[in-house]
Amino acid sequence: TLSPYGVHQKHGQISNQRRQFSNTYISVEMDDATGVAVMKMKRPPVNSLNLELLTEFAISLEKLEIDRGCRGVILTSAIPKIFSAGLDITEMCGKNADHYGEFWRALQEMWLKLYGSNMVTIAAINGSSPAGGCLLAVSCDYRIMADNKKYTIGLNETQLGIVAPFWFKDIMTDTIGHRATERSLELGMLYSPTDALKIGLVDEVVAEDKVLSTASAVMAQWFAVPDHARQLTKSMMRKPNLDRLVTHREADIKNFVSFISRDSIQKSLQIYMEMLKKKGS
Numbered sequence: 714t715l716s717p718y719g720v721h722q723k724h725g726q727i728s729n730q731r732r733q734f735s736n737t738y739i740s741v742e743m744d745d746a747t748g749v750a751v752m753k754m755k756r757p758p759v760n761s762l763n764l765e766l767l768t769e770f771a772i773s774l775e776k777l778e779i780d781r782g783c784r785g786v787i788l789t790s791a792i793p794k795i796f797s798a799g800l801d802i803t804e805m806c807g808k809n810a811d812h813y814g815e816f817w818r819a820l821q822e823m824w825l826k827l828y829g830s831n832m833v834t835i836a837a838i839n840g841s842s843p844a845g846g847c848l849l850a851v852s853c854d855y856r857i858m859a860d861n862k863k864y865t866i867g868l869n870e871t872q873l874g875i876v877a878p879f880w881f882k883d884i885m886t887d888t889i890g891h892r893a894t895e896r897s898l899e900l901g902m903l904y905s906p907t908d909a910l911k912i913g914l915v916d917e918v919v920a921e922d923k924v925l926s927t928a929s930a931v932m933a934q935w936f937a938v939p940d941h942a943r944q945l946t947k948s949m950m951r952k953p954n955l956d957r958l959v960t961h962r963e964a965d966i967k968n969f970v971s972f973i974s975r976d977s978i979q980k981s982l983q984i985y986m987e988m989l990k991k992k993g994s
């Protein structure tokens with residue numbers, strides 16, 4: 714068995730088989746010849762992360778983690794122009810405290826599995842990726858974004874009147890540095906692919922039709938490093954952030970539930986949702 718922190722040598726299976734498994738909101742295609750799984754989010758219209766999607770995400774990753782043929786995952790979207798719109802705001806509006814708690818625990822669980830994965834994880838960001846969408850991307854080992862100035866990525870929570878939790882902030886800081894994170898989070902900034910590349914929020918920007926092929930090529934480079942050495946290094950780099958959430962998990966849930974239940978926060982989220990709906994009509 715693998716713990717989120719454990720280290721496990723994956724043996725690639727040589728075969729030409731492609732295996733697929735699909736849930737309601739996640740589909741996975743596993744290529745046994747390469748050891749790479751392509752995991753696609755497919756929740757129209759914008760891949761917003763609801764309880765079901767988060768649960769399926771965590772289960773799919775868990776399945777791949779224990780699959781000895783799988784050494785790497787490319788995370789992408791089946792929805793054109795959108796990677797993920799972040800957390801489903803309707804999960805944080807007008808529900809009761811038990812629901813908020815369950816939702817937040819599912820988000821934590823998904824993140825512990827993704828960020829703590831022993832596999833090589835590459836985000837193929839083929840569309841907009843605000844807030845929780847950005848969290849998914851920065852939790853991967855490498856980020857490739859489609860070159861389209863209409864797409865944005867960043868932690869824009871403050872624009873909704875909410876606050877990115879400490880573990881979002883920690884990995885953003887690890888990715889782009891303290892000063893850039895401070896400014897970015899306070900202002901709730903969303904970056905174009907070119908600007909995201911400049912600050913190191915993504916690692917590469919490529920033509921839209923090259924995102925997946927580039928992800929496969931990068932995966933091959935990462936596979937050239939012996940798994941055990943790469944995994945031990947990843948674990949050493951990420952363990953403090955994982956431990957911090959595990960240690961403070963219940964307090965983090967309590968804090969989220971109490972914050973999101975406030976009347977003023979509910980009002981802010983409702984106004985934001987109305988603004989989104991108006992924009993769309």
Ligand SMILES: CC/C=C\CCC/C=C/C(=O)SCCNC(=O)CCNC(=O)[C@H](O)C(C)(C)COP(=O)(O)OP(=O)(O)OC[C@H]1O[C@@H](n2cnc3c(N)ncnc32)[C@H](O)[C@@H]1OP(=O)(O)O
Binds near residue numbers: 845990
């Ligand atoms: C103590 C800690 C406390 C709190 C921490 C909480 C952390 C929160 C993290 C988050 O992730 S919050 C979510 C932040 N997300 C956003 O701000 C993105 C909002 N969406 C957009 O900007 C755009 O929708 C888009 C993703 C850029 C796509 O634009 P497009 O024009 O293609 O689509 P449209 O805007 O028309 O949306 C279609 C449809 O989808 C609904 N929608 C969009 N985003 C969300 C969402 N995140 N949750 C729920 N629903 C969403 C939108 O209202 C439209 O619905 P309609 O068709 O019924 O009008």
